[in-house]
Amino acid sequence: MKTLFTSESVTEGHPDKLCDQVSDAILDAILAQDPKAHVACECAVKTGFLMIFGEASGNFDVDYEAVARRTICEIGYDSDDVCFNGNTCEIMVRMEEQSADIAMGVNESYEAKSGLEKGENASIGAGDQGMMFGYACRETAELMPMSLQLAHRMAKRLATVRKDGTLPYLGPDGKTQVTVEYDNGEITRIDTVVVSTQHSEDVSLDQVRKDMMDYVVDPIIPSGLIDDQTRIYVNPTGRFVIGGPMGDSGLTGRKIIVDTYGGHSAHGGGAFSGKDPTKVDRSAAYMARYIAKNIVAAGIADECEVQLAYAIGVAEPVSVMVETFGTGLFNEEKIASLIREYFDMRPAAIIRRLRLDRPQYRQLAAYGHMGRTDLDVMWEKTDMAEELKRAIGGASSK
Numbered sequence: 001m002k003t004l005f006t007s008e009s010v011t012e013g014h015p016d017k018l019c020d021q022v023s024d025a026i027l028d029a030i031l032a033q034d035p036k037a038h039v040a041c042e043c044a045v046k047t048g049f050l051m052i053f054g055e056a057s058g059n060f061d062v063d064y065e066a067v068a069r070r071t072i073c074e075i076g077y078d079s080d081d082v083c084f085n086g087n088t089c090e091i092m093v094r095m096e097e098q099s100a101d102i103a104m105g106v107n108e109s110y111e112a113k114s115g116l117e118k119g120e121n122a123s124i125g126a127g128d129q130g131m132m133f134g135y136a137c138r139e140t141a142e143l144m145p146m147s148l149q150l151a152h153r154m155a156k157r158l159a160t161v162r163k164d165g166t167l168p169y170l171g172p173d174g175k176t177q178v179t180v181e182y183d184n185g186e187i188t189r190i191d192t193v194v195v196s197t198q199h200s201e202d203v204s205l206d207q208v209r210k211d212m213m214d215y216v217v218d219p220i221i222p223s224g225l226i227d228d229q230t231r232i233y234v235n236p237t238g239r240f241v242i243g244g245p246m247g248d249s250g251l252t253g254r255k256i257i258v259d260t261y262g263g264h265s266a267h268g269g270g271a272f273s274g275k276d277p278t279k280v281d282r283s284a285a286y287m288a289r290y291i292a293k294n295i296v297a298a299g300i301a302d303e304c305e306v307q308l309a310y311a312i313g314v315a316e317p318v319s320v321m322v323e324t325f326g327t328g329l330f331n332e333e334k335i336a337s338l339i340r341e342y343f344d345m346r347p348a349a350i351i352r353r354l355r356l357d358r359p360q361y362r363q364l365a366a367y368g369h370m371g372r373t374d375l376d377v378m379w380e381k382t383d384m385a386e387e388l389k390r391a392i393g394g395a396s397s398k
Contacts, residue, residue, distance in 0.1 A: 004191055006179040007147035007262025009155040012075050012366035013172020013198070013243070015250025018084075019043035019050075020259075020365040023252045023274030025071040026052065026064055028359035031276070033060035035357035038098045038127075041274035042252040043068075045245040048084070053094040054274065065091045071362065076162065076172035082198070083171070083246035124348045125313035127279040128270075132310075134288025135265035135370075136296040137303040139187065142380070143293050144371035146187055147180045148262030152367045153220045154178075158197055161215045171198030173243030178221075190225040193217055193232045198243030209234040259369050260285070265305050273365050277356035278347055284308045284317070287350045289370050290379040291343050295322075298388035300335060302327035308345055315346040329392065338391060342384065354378040 037058025072086025253271025270281030
């Protein structure tokens with residue numbers, strides 16, 4: 001049976017991604033001064049205007065406006081010619097301290113208060129309730145879905161050829177999309193590729209389309225997966241001069257599927273950017289990816305989805321769920337038991353194991369938080385795979 005699956009990515013100049021990057025740049029600046037700070041910073045953007053709002057508590061002194069302007073200009077919005085100017089845009093800041101009611105549960109977990117558990121790993125509670133998902137599969141070297149990885153690579157390539165001067169007429173805003181065809185679960189071809197990129201008014205559509213093929217599509221999409229039926233659309237509206245916040249409003253946390261698995265896995269709904277790691281929306285999602293990736297790397301399954309769920313103020317997850325889509329060596333109950341034995345999923349333990357209390361987040365706020373083997377992030381390591389292999393050496397399969 002043949003099926004199609006599509007994933008999209010966006011460039012760092014997309015209005016929503018601009019907001020994600022400003023939120024995470026502010027988080028990085030705060031964590032550089034106080035690794036234990038509590039932060040929930042969001043942004044909204046429209047023509048000539050950016051608003052920074054949320055909560056932050058800790059021992060730091062950060063100039064929010066200066067961080068935002070620097071980030072916007074680094075993205076490429078540094079003149080009126082590209083529809084947004086970080087040097088001159090209006091910026092409004094509405095940041096307050098974290099609610100004392102929330103802090104009460106996060107600073108000391110339910111287990112610690114009740115005397116049920118002692119030790120540093122039990123010290124803090126989850127920053128909110130909710131469920132988070134991690135996923136891994138064997139479609140790419142990064143153990144990520146191919147449709148998403150190809151879309152990310154093209155989006156990143158758009159930024160590269162803009163910034164290095166290869167295609168100086170490009171603007172910061174852009175989108176990519178890839179549709180993969182499967183035959184009985186195996187990738188057979190690329191069905192559709194879409195590239196939409198902001199450009200200056202003086203360049204022709206024919207030139208844009210030629211350059212996108214030469215510099216973005218052909219270097220990224222595997223030629224062996226393209227055939228005479230593959231559809232490639234470049235700027236299908238015919239014009240993309242007005243982009244960025246002038247063309248569309250932006251908001252932190254509005255590209256959560258781009259940030260994770262491109263729709264190949266479930267999503268709990270929580271965004272990442274601007275949140276410190278006591279917020280399990282972020283830290284537990286990274287942990288779930290780390291677990292799923294190590295399960296696949298260990299050969300326990302070819303495809304793995306892990307769900308973790310938490311109650312606010314409670315350290316231990318309330319549930320751990322595993323789905324291997326029929327590819328597991330063992331039934332899901334056994335794999336979930338293995339996960340509980342080998343992975344500490346309490347927030348303090350996650351923060352320590354994955355080194356989440358250090359500035360590193362702005363670089364993740366575009367082109368995906370998962371599958372980033374180009375960056376030194378701990379949740380992409382497969383350092384537990386060998387230990388898991390040894391653990392299952394004598395176990396009987398399902």
